[in-house]
Every structure is written in C-alpha cells, then in structure tokens.
Amino acid sequence: MSDATERPDTDADADAWATACEEDLKAEQARRSAQYGAPPGSAAEELRKLFDVVADKVTAFQTSLPGMAAQNAVQQFVNQAKAAVEPVIERNPQVFDHLAAAGGELLAAYRSVVENQERRWTQRSHTAKDTDDPRDDGPGPSEHIDLD
Numbered sequence: 001m002s003d004a005t006e007r008p009d010t011d012a013d014a015d016a017w018a019t020a021c022e023e024d025l026k027a028e029q030a031r032r033s034a035q036y037g038a039p040p041g042s043a044a045e046e047l048r049k050l051f052d053v054v055a056d057k058v059t060a061f062q063t064s065l066p067g068m069a070a071q072n073a074v075q076q077f078v079n080q081a082k083a084a085v086e087p088v089i090e091r092n093p094q095v096f097d098h099l100a101a102a103g104g105e106l107l108a109a110y111r112s113v114v115e116n117q118e119r120r121w122t123q124r125s126h127t128a129k130d131t132d133d134p135r136d137d138g139p140g141p142s143e144h145i146d147l148d
Contacts, residue, residue, distance in 0.1 A: 047085075
C-alpha cells in the first residue's frame with residue numbers, strides 16, 4: 001500500500017469537519033431565531049430602533065394635540081432629533097457598544113454596593129440589639145385610641 005491509501009486526507013477531513021460545523025451552527029441559529037426571535041443587533045442598531053419607535057409614538061401622540069402650532073412643534077422636534085442622532089450613529093457605531101458595556105459595568109457596581117449595604121444593615125440588626133428604642137422590639141400590645 002502506498003502512503004496515499006494508508007493515511008486519510010487530513011485537509012479533506014478538516015474541510016468536511018468545518019463544513020459540518022458551519023451547517024450545524026446555521027441550523028442552531030435558525031432554530032433559536034425561530035424560537036426566540038431575531039437576536040439583538042449592535043447597540044447602535046438598537047438605539048436606532050428605539051429612536052424610531054419613540055419618534056413613531058410621539059408622532060402618534062401629536063395627532064391628539066390641539067392646534068396646528070403644537071403639532072408642528074412636535075414634528076419639528078422629532079425631525080431635529082433624528083437629524084442630530086443619525087450622523088452620530090453612522091460615524092461612531094462602536095461608541096454605543098462601549099457605552100452599553102460601561103452602563104452594564106456601572107449597574108453591576110451599583111448592585112454590589114447596594115447588596116453590601118443591605119448585608120451590613122441586616123447583620124447589624126441581628127447582632128446589635130443594644131438600643132432601647134421600643135420601635136425596634138416589633139409590634140407591642142394593642143391599645144385603644146379614643147378619637148372623640
């Protein structure tokens with residue numbers, strides 16, 4: 001037997017493996033997309049979607065405003081806001097990804113601070129019952145209050 005018949009073609013096997021993995025990944029993405037909907041886009045795309053929805057709601061709200069002046073003011077505001085936001089999104093879409101990540105980090109830091117403070121409060125209330133404040137003893141006996 002020659003070397004070509006004894007050993008499998010590793011390049012062909014690697015290509016077949018890569019193709020099979022790619023097909024499996026696409027099938028899994030299609031399944032998840034069907035089950036959960038489309039995955040969220042970048043932060044810039046999501047901001048653009050949010051802005052479009054808000055603009056649509058404001059425009060729908062504008063029809064209930066009395067007077068043409070109010071309706072024109074709302075429409076002008078929506079147009080100016082779109083004109084200001086669109087170039088920023090187009091030129092710097094990665095900025096919004098960074099801002100979203102920073103916001104997540106700030107939220108995690110805030111959550112950590114709140115949890116630590118709550119833990120200190122609960123430890124203090126369980127370990128230190130040395131105050132003489134009757135309000136700390138819980139509900140006492142009921143008493144009649146005369147409202148006359």
